[in-house]
Amino acid sequence: MTRPTSTSAASSPFPPPPGARAYALSTARGAFAVVDSPAAAGVEPRGVALLLPGFTGSKEDFHLLHGPLAARGYRAVAVDGRGQNESDGPAEDQSPYSRAELARDVLAQAAALGTPLHLVGHSLGGQIARAAVLLDHSPFVSFTLLASGPAEISESQKLRVKLLHDALAGMSMPQVWEAILAMGPPEEVGGPARGFGSVEQMRLRWLNHKPAQLLATGRELCTEPDRVAELAAVPLPFHVLSGARDDTWPVTVLDEMAVRLGAHRSVIPGAEHSPNLDRPEPTAFALADFWDGLPTDGSGPRG
Template sequence: MSRNAAFAPPPDARTYRLRTARGEFAVVDSPVADGAEPKGVVLMLPGFTGSKEDFTLLHEPLGARGYRTVAVDGRGQYESDGPEHDEAAYAQTELARDVLAQVAALGVRVHLVGHSLGGQIARAAVLLDRDPFVSLTLMSSGPARISVSQQQRVKLLRDALDTMTMAEVWQVIQAMGPPEEVGGPAVGPGDPDRLRSRWLGTRPAQLLATGRQLCSEPDRVAELAAVAPACHVVSGAYDDTWPVPLLDEMALRLGARRTVITGAEHSPNTDQPLPTARALADFWDDVCSRQRSDRA
């Protein structure tokens, strides 16, 4: 598959702006495959510098397993609106309330998946209100702040954004070869023109505010364990943003299912999409089976 095809939505998917009580959000909404038994709806939140396109390669295999998948650009990410310079609009609680509004607009309880930064926003949404969520999957998303090396790299990005335009920063990123967490524009799926378009569409205030969150996030695992629905911690076999042993420990503290995707690093959704989709669907199938048993 070409990198450009990886950026394009699946043939049966709809791209539209989801209207919510907190504004409109750009989504890719992919249906259950023809002939598959519908099992549930999934809402997927991308990471720092990412977008809904980071989940492109998961839609079809998850649809074949019976899951409708909705990937969303958060406030100020790529094709979703947001203020250019008002960082207060991107406070974590504001972004979490956006997620609750998105679920309300979908009109059904969902399996929530958050990649990296998206996982910490997903956690915050569950801590505000767990009721809309059937399950929570934290993908390559750790218990607290990112590693020291990644904090340093995010700081470099923030410093650049303080003095340069988004277009100028893009040129610097291309020249330097970006790290995992800052590197969504360069290492995500899609050809360079599409990736540049995504970068330029993202609001500087969103990057500044969420970059600070990644560098200062407290450990809220105990809070989450007290209220969370069924949890799943997924990662690649190597991750410099949150080391894998840290993710192992977090899963134990949550009482969560733990899946390590062989051959993947910080983005198993793009590095190894088929094993990642299989692990996600197996988890959701088990959650639904247990719920049916509890009701019987």
């Protein structure tokens, strides 16, 4: 297994939000770039959340959540997964990006943080988080699927992933970026997404991604099996959070998944596939409201 290393925070073109710290989290499976924000000064600490980004995304997709979560007493640690943005990984070997390998990375990140965690995964990050929970749920006190569905992505999104795969097969990363700009939204598989910063920062993030990571995880998004029944058997409180519209997994599919999980359900008006970017404050409040309602050990009834 190739161990990832991280770009140093001092050289990063992605400064953390106010009050947060960017650093390389050392784990048993290598170092991972994180943005870590504590609970706000004078606010009683209420818990710690580990935030996993989606396909083509990064820890910066959660930048706008750190402030409101800190104000509610929650420390938030957003991470670049293996081969994403500032976390290193092989450029050509796809085997370290299998779902199982990335799930073990999440468990190593949790172990390195050394505290019970509220786990949040956006889109692809939700499916990686699900695989981690199915391997070992013990580090976690709750699990939120943020715009992340039960199985493979929609047919329209599969087409976009195939276009991206074909482009990566014959073009350089800078050339593919120019093609992405022409693809348009939604941001899940490229496009000039709403985001945390400038188009130049988005371009730099794209160039930091490892092609093997994009190829492997894109393929898995198109073939992911339905593991909701397995997840429902895990003794954790679940939360399904989404925007009011979603092209990657229709909202009705997310509604049905929430019922199957016995999960708390939150829908953010005016948001689409990335509520964390579209409407960050209501999204942060929905997360904090869910966590506030749990027993301190994370056990108890769902819904």
